[in-house]
Amino acid sequence: MPDPATLAAGTAGGPLLVLALAVPFCGVLAMLVLGGRRAERLAPLLLAACLALSLAIAGTVLGTRAAVVEVIGGWAPPLGLRLRADGLSAALLVTTALVCCAVAAFAWPDLRSPADGPERRAPAVFWLLLVGLWGSLNAAFLGQDLFNLYVALELLTFAAVPLVCLTGSRETIEAALRYLLFALLGSVLYLLGTALLYGAYGTLDIALLRMRVDPSAASLCAAALMTVGLLAKAALFPLHLWLPPAHAGAPAAASALLSALVVKAPIFLIVRLWFDAMPMLLGLPAAQLLGLLGAAAILFGSVLALRQRRLKLLVAYSTVAQIGYLFLVFPLLVGNVQAGSTDAWLGAALQLLSHAFAKAAMFLAAGLIAESLGHDEMARLGPAARAVPFTVLAFGLSGLSLMGLPPSGGFAAKWLLLLAAINGGQWWWALVLLAGGLLTGGYVFLVLSRAMAGGAGTARRLGPGRQAVVLALALASVAMGFVPLGSLGLLEIGRLPGGVP
Amino acid sequence: MTGALLDLLLAGAALGAAAWSVAAADDRRALLAFLGYGLLLALAWTRLGAVDVALTEAAIGALSAVLLLGAVARLPAGPAPGAPPPPGPVRRAVAGILCATVSLALMAAILLLPSPAPSLARPAAEGLPALGLGNPVTAVLIGYRALDTLLEKVVLLLALVGVWSLAPDAAWGGRPWAGRPWAGRPWHGAAPDGSLVLLARLLPPIGILLGIHLVWVGAEAPGGTFQGGTVLAAMLLLAAMAGLVELPRTGSRGLRWLLAAGPAVFFAVGLAGYALAGSFLAYPETVAKPLILLIEFALTPSLAVLLALLLAGPAEPPRGAR
Numbered sequence: 001m002p003d004p005a006t007l008a009a010g011t012a013g014g015p016l017l018v019l020a021l022a023v024p025f026c027g028v029l030a031m032l033v034l035g036g037r038r039a040e041r042l043a044p045l046l047l048a049a050c051l052a053l054s055l056a057i058a059g060t061v062l063g064t065r066a067a068v069v070e071v072i073g074g075w076a077p078p079l080g081l082r083l084r085a086d087g088l089s090a091a092l093l094v095t096t097a098l099v100c101c102a103v104a105a106f107a108w109p110d111l112r113s114p115a116d117g118p119e120r121r122a123p124a125v126f127w128l129l130l131v132g133l134w135g136s137l138n139a140a141f142l143g144q145d146l147f148n149l150y151v152a153l154e155l156l157t158f159a160a161v162p163l164v165c166l167t168g169s170r171e172t173i174e175a176a177l178r179y180l181l182f183a184l185l186g187s188v189l190y191l192l193g194t195a196l197l198y199g200a201y202g203t204l205d206i207a208l209l210r211m212r213v214d215p216s217a218a219s220l221c222a223a224a225l226m227t228v229g230l231l232a233k234a235a236l237f238p239l240h241l242w243l244p245p246a247h248a249g250a251p252a253a254a255s256a257l258l259s260a261l262v263v264k265a266p267i268f269l270i271v272r273l274w275f276d277a278m279p280m281l282l283g284l285p286a287a288q289l290l291g292l293l294g295a296a297a298i299l300f301g302s303v304l305a306l307r308q309r310r311l312k313l314l315v316a317y318s319t320v321a322q323i324g325y326l327f328l329v330f331p332l333l334v335g336n337v338q339a340g341s342t343d344a345w346l347g348a349a350l351q352l353l354s355h356a357f358a359k360a361a362m363f364l365a366a367g368l369i370a371e372s373l374g375h376d377e378m379a380r381l382g383p384a385a386r387a388v389p390f391t392v393l394a395f396g397l398s399g400l401s402l403m404g405l406p407p408s409g410g411f412a413a414k415w416l417l418l419l420a421a422i423n424g425g426q427w428w429w430a431l432v433l434l435a436g437g438l439l440t441g442g443y444v445f446l447v448l449s450r451a452m453a454g455g456a457g458t459a460r461r462l463g464p465g466r467q468a469v470v471l472a473l474a475l476a477s478v479a480m481g482f483v484p485l486g487s488l489g490l491l492e493i494g495r496l497p498g499g500v501p
Numbered sequence: 502m503t504g505a506l507l508d509l510l511l512a513g514a515a516l517g518a519a520a521w522s523v524a525a526a527d528d529r530r531a532l533l534a535f536l537g538y539g540l541l542l543a544l545a546w547t548r549l550g551a552v553d554v555a556l557t558e559a560a561i562g563a564l565s566a567v568l569l570l571g572a573v574a575r576l577p578a579g580p581a582p583g584a585p586p587p588p589g590p591v592r593r594a595v596a597g598i599l600c601a602t603v604s605l606a607l608m609a610a611i612l613l614l615p616s617p618a619p620s621l622a623r624p625a626a627e628g629l630p631a632l633g634l635g636n637p638v639t640a641v642l643i644g645y646r647a648l649d650t651l652l653e654k655v656v657l658l659l660a661l662v663g664v665w666s667l668a669p670d671a672a673w674g675g676r677p678w679a680g681r682p683w684a685g686r687p688w689h690g691a692a693p694d695g696s697l698v699l700l701a702r703l704l705p706p707i708g709i710l711l712g713i714h715l716v717w718v719g720a721e722a723p724g725g726t727f728q729g730g731t732v733l734a735a736m737l738l739l740a741a742m743a744g745l746v747e748l749p750r751t752g753s754r755g756l757r758w759l760l761a762a763g764p765a766v767f768f769a770v771g772l773a774g775y776a777l778a779g780s781f782l783a784y785p786e787t788v789a790k791p792l793i794l795l796i797e798f799a800l801t802p803s804l805a806v807l808l809a810l811l812l813a814g815p816a817e818p819p820r821g822a823r
Contacts, residue, residue, distance in 0.1 A: 010780070015775065015781070018772075018781040021652075022768060022771075022772060022781075025652075025655050025764075025768070026765070026768050028658065028659075029658075029761040029764055029765050029768075030761075032658070032662075032757050032760060032761050033754070033757045033758055033761050035752065035754065035757060070780075070781070071780065072647070072648045072780065072781055072782055073644065073647060073648075073774065073780055073781065073782040073783045073784075074778065074779065074780045074783045075628070075644070075645045078621055078624075079621055079624050079625060079628065079645045080645045080646065081645075081646055081648050081649070118673075118674060118752070119673065119674060119752060120670070120673065121666065121668060121673035122670075124673070125662060125665070125666040128662055129659065129662065129663075132655070132659050132662075135655070136659075139652060147646075147649060148646075148648065148652075151649050151652045151653055151656065152652070154653075154656045155652060155655060155656050155659065158659040158660045158663055159659050161663060162662065162663035165666070165667070166666070168667070168669070168670065173667070192607070196607075196610055196611070196614075199611070199614045200614055200615060200618075200619075201619060202618070202619025202620055202621060203619075203621075216613065217606075217609055217610045218610045218611075218613065218614055220610075221606050221607060221609075221610035222610075224606075225603075
């Protein structure tokens with residue numbers, strides 16, 4: 001149990017957490033001032049620095065086998081703020097860093113202002129928001145105060161929404177507006193809950209709330225409001241309506257960021273809220289309800305993915321489905337506490353990480369296929385495999401991970417979830433997992449068979465550079481299956497003691 | 502007794518304005534009711550003794566009034582072509598029931614809150630001497646929770662980039678409002694409305710003084726960067742609307758410097774905290790107040806220009822180029 005003295009104490013490596021925010025955001029300021037080609041040249045330097053910081057934080061967490069903590073301004077909670085990186089945050093920081101760097105490498109050849117001309121709109125906005133988005137994700141993964149996390153959510157919204165309408169077409173602006181409305185509704189609900197919690201307990205610090213929260217009207221109301229708000233941002237069924245047009249309409253590099261990373265932040269906050277801030281409220285009914293919505297998302301999203309006529313929409317509906325898997329952690333963890341099993345926790349975390357790589361790869365692959373063919377209609381994908389073979393291979397590999405076939409990261413994730421379901425005697429979730437895997441296999445094979453069918457139509461061959469990036473991401477999602485996350489114990493480090501009842 | 506009566510009247514009027522803005526037949530009336538609701542809320546905050554909140558509410562209300570009136574003026578009178586039909590009675594009923602349930606649950610939760618509420622007012626007041634401040638709200642914003650304030654400034658910047666990103670490719674880097682009839686001829690007062698020009702000549706000297714005053718007193722009394730910055734932004738917008746000044750080119754290096762300078766100073770002072778007081782955003786007691794004033798005065802121009810440009814919208818192609 002944290003007493004005031006421990007809340008006021010930072011740990012070694014704490015300033016790294018501050019830098020993980022200061023470097024990207026100061027970078028945004030510098031890019032704004034520099035403008036044009038010079039700002040774009042600064043971006044890779046910033047990305048390299050942020051990657052190094054994320055690795056250093058993860059290294060410190062693994063090395064000391066404890067969470068890294070920094071108290072801001074010397075003001076301990078409840079008055080002040082802390083930043084804290086536990087094992088899960090560290091894993092997410094590194095994943096974010098790797099995906100952002102890969103997306104940047106993908107976008108670098110094309111999305112640039114002319115060498116001698118003035119700043120152009122799309123590249124200027126993209127690079128500035130890429131760096132801003134990264135900082136915002138870091139803020140969401142490191143915050144320990146519910147209002148500070150609200151600010152992180154706002155950062156994320158305003159960095160992500162303009163990426164949706166980067167092309168400036170009417171449909172994408174409409175999709176961006178719908179996304180903005182859902183995101184703002186989510187923010188308002190989250191903020192309402194935060195205010196209620198402060199009124200009831202006089203603190204917003206997660207560790208302090210964990211000690212003080214009791215099942216009162218205020219805490220239950222707050223938990224419900226905040227969860228629904230975050231679900232709207234995470235696009236969990238039935239609040240997913242905004243996601244497919246937004247993610248499918250954005251340029252490939254932006255879609256990859258949005259689908260792989262941005263929707264993960266609100267899910268991470270739901271986990272923080274229920275498992276860290278108020279575990280005593282997480283009873284079986286609430287957990288089963290979240291699991292039920294997750295199951296509905298898996299089935300509904302996969303079936304709709306099968307029925308799409310455009311490749312990018314198929315990939316976007318696949319995100320709706322894959323998000324569902326993450327919510328199975330709630331019933332599986334709560335139902336499994338007697339066994340003391342960490343299978344569900346590890347499985348969900350692995351799903352979070354491997355889906356990030358797989359979906360980034362898939363969206364970038366879909367983008368390359370569309371660029372090569374000049375369209376992304378499912379019925380006319382025929383010439384793709386000959387024109388961009390490595391891209392189609394990458395699509396297949398990331399599909400492997402989404403389906404949950406060995407030896408991918410997705411396999412390990414879904415296997416652990418399956419084990420947790422069977423060991424916990426909740427066999428119905430196992431059925432959902434298996435059905436979801438089959439449906440996923442269906443839409444992945446649909447794309448592959450269409451892409452390898454050959455046939456008439458012209459396709460432009462694309463250079464190896466961007467295809468290599470996509471392949472690397474897909475391989476990373478497969479390789480997650482070989483990372484011994486369980487025995488490393490990274491994801492268990494710094495979890496608050498006590499757990500769910 | 503009169504106090505209670507006034508409160509009752511205020512609460513009833515606020516509820517009435519809210520209901521009117523939902524039920525109003527057309528956008529313009531709904532908007533006017535909504536703006537009235539904002540003003541009534543500001544009064545309610547004053548009655549509750551939260552003058553800082555009241556000032557902020559009024560400031561946000563004024564800014565959103567400009568934004569919303571502009572938006573309503575652009576909307577066609579009837580339903581837009583291609584717009585989905587309005588929701589049917591079933592969907593309306595479901596939405597109404599859901600909203601009512603949430604409201605009732607919120608009311609119940611608020612009525613059941615512990616009384617007296619747990620509060621951080623005392624520790625917040627105890628920390629004031631260390632920061633050299635007299636206004637606990639400023640202490641929260643620039644002291645205890647300075648990280649939130651700093652990140653909020655980044656939120657605003659990202660939002661501005663988002664607004665700018667809606668510009669047509671050809672207009673990128675140009676001026677907002679460049680398509681207006683009187684654009685390109687500053688100081689000619691060629692705006693359609695003569696009284697607006699007169700207002701824009703008379704108000705700014707007072708407004709600028711008031712804005713700076715609000716920032717200055719923020720250390721001791723209600724006021725501060727946001728409130729002061731809002732007043733300054735309003736003055737800039739007023740002068741630009743009247744055609745007396747042109748809004749800056751969004752691509753201009755000087756403007757970009759101005760926007761970035763405030764948050765950059767905040768970050769710099771924050772990082773200097775490691776050397777001066779041992780942690781990020783910590784101020785050594787001896788120079789805490791000067792440092793805080795430095796941050797506030799650096800933030801104010803950035804914030805004022807940022808808010809004005811957020812409302813002005815993306816760059817437009819110049820008038821002849823359409």
